[in-house]
Amino acid sequence: QVQLQQSGPGLVEPSQTLTLTCDISGDSVSNNTAGWSWIRQSPSRGLEWLGRTYYRSRWYNDYPASVKGRIIINPDTSKNQLSLQLSSVSPEDTAIYYCARLVGMSASMLAWFDPWGQGTLVTVSS
Amino acid sequence: QSALTQPASVSGSPGQSITISCIGASSDVGAYNFVSWYQHYPGKAPKLMIYDVRNRPPGVSNRFSGSKSGNTASLTISGLQAEDEADYYCSSYRTGGLWLFGGGTKLTVL
Numbered sequence: 001q002v003q004l005q006q007s008g009p010g011l012v013e014p015s016q017t018l019t020l021t022c023d024i025s026g027d028s029v030s031n032n033t034a035g036w037s038w039i040r041q042s043p044s045r046g047l048e049w050l051g052r053t054y055y056r057s058r059w060y061n062d063y064p065a066s067v068k069g070r071i072i073i074n075p076d077t078s079k080n081q082l083s084l085q086l087s088s089v090s091p092e093d094t095a096i097y098y099c100a101r102l103v104g105m106s107a108s109m110l111a112w113f114d115p116w117g118q119g120t121l122v123t124v125s126s
Numbered sequence: 127q128s129a130l131t132q133p134a135s136v137s138g139s140p141g142q143s144i145t146i147s148c149i150g151a152s153s154d155v156g157a158y159n160f161v162s163w164y165q166h167y168p169g170k171a172p173k174l175m176i177y178d179v180r181n182r183p184p185g186v187s188n189r190f191s192g193s194k195s196g197n198t199a200s201l202t203i204s205g206l207q208a209e210d211e212a213d214y215y216c217s218s219y220r221t222g223g224l225w226l227f228g229g230g231t232k233l234t235v236l
Contacts, residue, residue: 047227
């Protein structure tokens with residue numbers, strides 16, 4: 001059974017960098033048939049996909065335009081975990097952040113998120 | 127404003143059936159059979175209920191079913207139970223390597 005356990009600070013000051021980690025058990029971050037994503041939920045934006053990392057002989061990353069340039073999703077194979085760094089945060093980045101495994105019927109077409117981490121409420125405020 | 131459109135709320139009595147719609151576009155819901163549905167109790171991790179439009183993961187009740195027509199996907203819950211009261215979200219892959227979500231639907235069991 002795959003389980004994802006998130007950790008990280010709940011309060012970040014404006015203009016600083018938000019950093020969260022997601023410990024993976026029951027699977028490997030290097031699984032070459034899956035991917036690993038971060039997703040956030042806020043009242044103003046609803047659920048928003050923030051990006052993914054995945055391994056297919058080498059590491060790949062994809063980010064949506066809404067956060068590209070501010071976000072880094074990194075795998076740590078030694079700790080079997082996933083991290084999120086979101087820089088230059090503002091109050092608009094206040095949200096519940098989730099990590100999730102991205103899977104599908106084939107390694108080349110990932111389609112659904114399962115499982116999800118427990119969520120981390122991050123508030124951006126001074 | 128979410129990329130996929132869901133009704134904000136639906137309600138039904140125990141034993142009844144309800145359907146939640148998820149309206150997308152020809153570049154996402156209409157283009158791929160990569161629609162999934164999630165059940166979310168506030169404070170808990172979202173749970174996958176349906177993947178690839180109509181498939182149920184092991185352990186999910188057969189009271190939950192999914193379908194799609196054109197740019198609209200639907201989640202139907204039959205034989206409503208009190209425990210079904212939760213928020214439900216749809217998701218779809220969009221051309222260009224992007225995953226979208228709906229705004230969520232709050233299901234109330236009367």
